[in-house]
Amino acid sequence: MNQEDKKIKARPWLHKWLRSTIDTSVIDQEELVAELRQSQKNNIISSESLGMLEGVLQVDNLQVRDIMIPRANIGFLHLNDSYHDILKTVMKAGHSRFPVIDENKDDVEGILLAKDLLKYVGDEESFDIDDIIRPPSFVPESQKLNTLLSQFRNSRNHMAMVVDEYSGTSGLVTIEDVLEQIVGDIDDEHDDVDEKKNILAQSDGRYTIQASTELEEFNEYFNCDMPLDQYDTLGGLISQKAGKIPRQGEEVKLNKFSFKILRSDGRRIQLVEVRRLEKL
Structure with missing residues (x-):
């Protein structure tokens, strides 16, 4: 068997x-x-069950690079940061885990859990970041999401640093990022919807874009002229061009851009990867 x-x-x-x-x-x-x-x-x-089942299947096809938070958008802490500086950063960001670096972003020394700072409340002078940072986990950009999910489950880690072929830091990925491919966006009480970035630039010239992004914002960002007469959002325009709701993994070419569907639940497009055709 x-x-x-x-x-x-x-x-x-x-x-x-x-x-x-x-x-x-x-x-x-x-x-x-x-x-x-x-x-x-x-x-x-139900349509919700369909979306999750399609998400499960798509996890087999996507790679870490498709969903990672790019290096430029990571909130790093430094080994020589003071307790109060770290506390300010943690409170402002609202995250539970932070990568800690030494001299540059390719030297990730460990992961700090915000909860571990509590032991120093009222005893800041005894703070030593080396005592509380945890060993970092590293994964390649090309790793499949189903493999990553198994790795998270077996190691009980919730975050991994993503490295490129030269072992440099290219981004980070969390278990929440993987689960969102199945169940859709997961918002918590710390998420600020107004500050959520619709367009994230990747290191290799690609862009990860929320399908709900207004076409006016897309045009302004890319200095282009996507038509605004029939649809307000990027997802609506892509669906109109395709003549259907594209499945995850499908690509649509429009106005010198290639749009690859990263997440779609059968009712609407949720997340797309964008490349300029002239750079392919």
Whole structure:
């Protein structure tokens, strides 16, 4: 019995559901997604369930570089920062984990958990960052998200530094970033919606863009002239060009840009990767 058979045997309810819901003669992922979408149209599964199932399948195809927070957008701490400086940074950012560097951003010495600062409240003079930072985890840009998710689960780490082929820091990725590919955006009480960046530049000339980005913002950022007469958002324009809601992994070319769908739940596009065609 191979590993996949063991997984199915361990989850008989899932096997039974699949056999009763979809045509088990499908031979590839594309046909499976088509069957799942038909099941949603027939009201067998909800649109939310469809979106998550498509997200699960997409995790097998995406790489870390597709979802990582780029180096330029990381809030680093420094080994020689004082307790009060670190505390100010942590309170302003509202994150729970921070990479700690030495002299430059390629020298990640460890990860600081904000909760570990509590032990020094009222005893700031005894603060020594070396006593509380934890060993960093490193992953390559090319690592598949399903592998990364397993790594997070087995190591119980929630954050990993992303390195390029020269072992330089290119970004970071969290378990939340991976889970958002399945369930959609996860907002918590620390998220400031007004400050959320719609357009994130990657180090290799690509851009990760929220599909809800207003076309006026897109045009201003890229100094281009996407049409504004029919749609207000980038996702709406891409769907109109494609003549459908594109699936995750599909690419649409429009006005000297290539748009690769990173996340779509069958009802709308959520996240896209953008490249200028003249730079390909």
